[in-house]
Amino acid sequence: xxxxxxxxxxxxxxxLHASPPLRADGRSLQDFRNVLLETGVSPLANGSARLNIGKxxxxxxxxxxxLAATKLEVEDIETGDGVEGGRLICTVTCSPAAYPQLSMxxxxxxxxxxxxxxxxxxxxxxxxxxxxxxxxxxxxxxxxLDLVILSDxxxxxxxxxxxxxxxxxxxxxxxTRAVQYQARTVGETLRAVEESMDVEGVSPSGFDTRQxxxxxxxxxxxxxxxxxxxxxxxLWPVCITLNVHxxxxxxxxxxxxxxxxxxxxxxxxxxPPSSPSRVQAIRTxxxxxxxxxHIQTLVQEAEKxxxxxxxxxxxxxRDEDIRRHQKAxxxxxxx
Amino acid sequence: xxxxxxxxxxxxxxxxxxxxxxxxxxGDKRILELGSTIKSTFEPVVQTSLYPRSEIDIFVxxxxxxxxxLQASINASTLALISAGIPLHDFVCAVTGxxxxxxxxxxxxxxxxxxxPHVTVAVMPKTKKVxxxxxxxxxxxxxxxxxxKLACEAxxxxxxxxxxxxxxxxxxxxxxxxxxxxxxxxADVGDRDAMIDDLNDY
Numbered sequence: 001x002x003x004x005x006x007x008x009x010x011x012x013x014x015x016l017h018a019s020p021p022l023r024a025d026g027r028s029l030q031d032f033r034n035v036l037l038e039t040g041v042s043p044l045a046n047g048s049a050r051l052n053i054g055k056x057x058x059x060x061x062x063x064x065x066x067l068a069a070t071k072l073e074v075e076d077i078e079t080g081d082g083v084e085g086g087r088l089i090c091t092v093t094c095s096p097a098a099y100p101q102l103s104m105x106x107x108x109x110x111x112x113x114x115x116x117x118x119x120x121x122x123x124x125x126x127x128x129x130x131x132x133x134x135x136x137x138x139x140x141x142x143x144x145l146d147l148v149i150l151s152d153x154x155x156x157x158x159x160x161x162x163x164x165x166x167x168x169x170x171x172x173x174x175x176t177r178a179v180q181y182q183a184r185t186v187g188e189t190l191r192a193v194e195e196s197m198d199v200e201g202v203s204p205s206g207f208d209t210r211q212x213x214x215x216x217x218x219x220x221x222x223x224x225x226x227x228x229x230x231x232x233x234x235l236w237p238v239c240i241t242l243n244v245h246x247x248x249x250x251x252x253x254x255x256x257x258x259x260x261x262x263x264x265x266x267x268x269x270x271x272p273p274s275s276p277s278r279v280q281a282i283r284t285x286x287x288x289x290x291x292x293x294h295i296q297t298l299v300q301e302a303e304k305x306x307x308x309x310x311x312x313x314x315x316x317x318r319d320e321d322i323r324r325h326q327k328a329x330x331x332x333x334x335x
Numbered sequence: 336x337x338x339x340x341x342x343x344x345x346x347x348x349x350x351x352x353x354x355x356x357x358x359x360x361x362g363d364k365r366i367l368e369l370g371s372t373i374k375s376t377f378e379p380v381v382q383t384s385l386y387p388r389s390e391i392d393i394f395v396x397x398x399x400x401x402x403x404x405l406q407a408s409i410n411a412s413t414l415a416l417i418s419a420g421i422p423l424h425d426f427v428c429a430v431t432g433x434x435x436x437x438x439x440x441x442x443x444x445x446x447x448x449x450x451x452p453h454v455t456v457a458v459m460p461k462t463k464k465v466x467x468x469x470x471x472x473x474x475x476x477x478x479x480x481x482x483x484k485l486a487c488e489a490x491x492x493x494x495x496x497x498x499x500x501x502x503x504x505x506x507x508x509x510x511x512x513x514x515x516x517x518x519x520x521x522a523d524v525g526d527r528d529a530m531i532d533d534l535n536d537y
Contacts, residue, residue: 042398044354044399067398071350073356091350095394096345096392096394097392097394100392144350144351148347
């Protein structure tokens with residue numbers, strides 16, 4: 001996306017094939033820049049995260065910054081767009097501040113591309129969380145995952161998937177309780193009754209199967225409780241972009257490196273806790289050609305990198321949980 | 336226009352900024368109106384004749400909102416223009432004011448904005464000139480005079496705070512320029528929780 005000249009591209013490419021391989025900022029081929037992550041940045045959202053790759057600590061600026069947030073909405077299955085078991089919609093917005101050289105139309109195209117990739121990978125049925133239903137056949141949750149790219153210094157796909165994973169990890173689904181309305185036999189008033197409680201005056205026997213209570217609505221037993229974590233949060237994929245030039249591949253490209261490399265290879269891995277890792281998605285970007293045998297090696301290499309990224313991300317997410325809950329409690333108690 | 340710069344304002348409201356998620360398209364009338372209001376507020380303030388045949392873009396990102404959107408956007412744009420080094424005639428300080436029966440209120444939240452008549456005033460504090468007054472609700476003319484004066488005074492207070500923030504940052508820049516490149520001790524970064532905003536020294 002950066003405007004690079006032919007000589008600049010040739011310079012970067014020949015440096016990659018040198019021995020040892022050289023990159024402009026002195027990193028090795030597998031080095032990532034500094035990744036900064038903070039969860040819970042948007043208190044109005046059900047889950048949120050802000051991630052920055054490559055922010056320069058000495059000058060305090062730049063880097064690829066992505067803000068992700070999830071919001072839950074109730075959907076009606078019968079009359080609305082709801083689906084049994086809930087659904088997930090992913091949207092990516094590119095800030096015009098991140099791409100000042102692009103016109104509005106080009107920005108829309110870029111947004112659409114990113115949205116399609118993220119939505120197709122994350123809304124796959126194999127990753128679908130099981131606690132997005134509210135009342136069977138009537139109401140379910142719609143999980144809206146919104147990502148905003150605030151600045152772009154290369155490697156946006158990895159950043160978006162990391163931010164999405166962090167926001168989904170942070171998401172809390174409110175606990176609901178099904179509620180049944182029952183008309184009073186004496187008088188015309190309606191009142192809400194819990195399924196387990198007996199109605200005064202009329203005592204339905206538990207063995208009476210002629211009238212099976214059907215939940216019509218739901219309530220929040222505790223308004224202030226944020227809820228339970230989204231189910232299956234260990235499964236969300238980690239994405240690795242391999243920038244490939246002939247036999248050499250490297251990670252975490254800057255803008256000029258991305259412009260100098262003919263093909264990029266995107267692999268998304270999911271690491272279920274007690275099963276072998278699985279490939280959630282593979283995408284090739286760019287105009288280069290890749291041999292099938294090369295692709296096999298790339299996928300194996302990508303699995304190793306993704307595993308390291310996954311371990312590091314999980315460790316950071318646990319740290320964030322501790323900082324926001326235990327440490328905050330201690331700070332509050334000692335104020 | 337070849338003798339002055341063009342000012343372009345774009346507002347981007349993220350869907351999760353309010354309690355209820357609302358995805359606003361870029362062509363939304365309210366957002367376009369917000370953008371053009373900010374543009375007409377800054378047009379007399381930015382010294383555009385110094386940059387002929389150029390465009391100055393102001394991108395406003397709303398990450399979270401609870402009332403006072405226009406006032407916050409204008410204040411943020413002022414500070415952004417100053418930190419970019421774009422010459423302005425003066426600061427622009429904005430504040431919302433409202434009247435609840437006879438009691439005046441400043442800086443209203445969303446609940447308050449929905450309930451009571453309110454006005455947004457943007458002033459240039461040194462010259463005491465008003466560059467924006469906007470009101471979309473109905474307010475009695477007697478009450479309007481009082482709340483307008485109060486909002487102008489509030490603009491002065493905001494100006495003091497803005498000046499303090501700007502001189503702090505300028506002081507840091509001057510110190511950095513005098514010191515030369517700084518060696519960051521990387522030993523202690525691992526011990527504490529490094530927050531994204533902490534590393535924003537300059």
